[in-house]
Amino acid sequence: MSTDRIEKKILLRVPRSRVWRALTDSAEFGHWFGVRFEGPFQPGTPISGIMVPTAVDAEAAKSQKPFEGKPFEFVIDRIEPERLFSFKWHPFGVEEGIDYSAEPMTLIEFVLEERGAETMLTITESGFEQIPLYRRARAFQANEGGWTGVLRRIAKHLGHAS
Amino acid sequence: MRPNRAAETNLRGAAPLFAALGDQTRLALVARLSAGGPHSIARLTVGSAITRQAITKHLHVLSAAGLVRHTRRGREQLWQLEPGRLETAHKFLAEISRQWDTRLTRLRNLVENS
Numbered sequence: 001m002s003t004d005r006i007e008k009k010i011l012l013r014v015p016r017s018r019v020w021r022a023l024t025d026s027a028e029f030g031h032w033f034g035v036r037f038e039g040p041f042q043p044g045t046p047i048s049g050i051m052v053p054t055a056v057d058a059e060a061a062k063s064q065k066p067f068e069g070k071p072f073e074f075v076i077d078r079i080e081p082e083r084l085f086s087f088k089w090h091p092f093g094v095e096e097g098i099d100y101s102a103e104p105m106t107l108i109e110f111v112l113e114e115r116g117a118e119t120m121l122t123i124t125e126s127g128f129e130q131i132p133l134y135r136r137a138r139a140f141q142a143n144e145g146g147w148t149g150v151l152r153r154i155a156k157h158l159g160h161a162s
Numbered sequence: 163m164r165p166n167r168a169a170e171t172n173l174r175g176a177a178p179l180f181a182a183l184g185d186q187t188r189l190a191l192v193a194r195l196s197a198g199g200p201h202s203i204a205r206l207t208v209g210s211a212i213t214r215q216a217i218t219k220h221l222h223v224l225s226a227a228g229l230v231r232h233t234r235r236g237r238e239q240l241w242q243l244e245p246g247r248l249e250t251a252h253k254f255l256a257e258i259s260r261q262w263d264t265r266l267t268r269l270r271n272l273v274e275n276s
Contacts, residue, residue, distance in 0.1 A: 003251035003254075006255055012269075014274055056272050057271065129251075133251070136254040
């Protein structure tokens with residue numbers, strides 16, 4: 001199993017042009033993703049945004065709430081009409097007080113294929129092996145409460161046992 | 163029922179880990195490193211009633227149990243938690259993958275229902 005990339009496929013029951021717009025119109029992208037960008041996407045150009053809770057899903061919006069207002073940067077890579085949209089970013093680049101600018105980014109690619117009136121969307125994110133391991137570890141530590149969470153549970157258990 | 167060999171082996175393997183964690187000072191060190199590492203010994207000693215030498219000894223016990231490791235920055239030794247390399251890499255991808263699943267579901271909701 002690769003530890004450098006992931007790939008996802010999703011069949012969307014709408015024409016390719018509709019998917020293309022949802023991906024490359026920065027306002028629409030931000031709408032489902034949960035970011036407000038300062039302008040349009042342009043190939044080879046960085047673009048900043050701030051995280052906002054998504055308007056599409058109330059539950060997801062709740063989990064995004066703690067990150068509301070955090071700055072976020074994409075570097076748009078390629079925009080090949082209705083076929084390929086790609087950008088780079090710092091995965092989980094949301095921790096306070098950390099300068100990510102010196103760290104490598106991962107590449108996210110959206111590839112669109114027509115399937116009659118529907119669209120097969122393939123997304124890959126690659127380059128994880130370049131990301132420092134301790135940084136990768138933080139990503140899920142945040143969710144699991146990390147070692148601190150484990151220790152708290154141990155302490156709680158010991159407290160009850162004594 | 164046959165005993166679960168793998169589970170037994172895992173438990174035996176975990177004994178040094180629990181021994182290492184079975185000490186308040188060491189638990190506190192692990193908690194401190196997990197909250198924000200890596201740290202130098204000097205920094206780990208700040209605000210602690212324990213001497214630098216004692217902290218160093220505790221760090222080596224944790225290191226022997228595979229919980230922490232140190233790296234060098236110039237003349238300074240920095241200590242940090244030791245994540246299992248492969249486990250970390252796989253868990254990270256699982257988390258990334260889960261996030262894309264939820265994002266793509268939102269994308270689907272947007273394009274298919276509007």
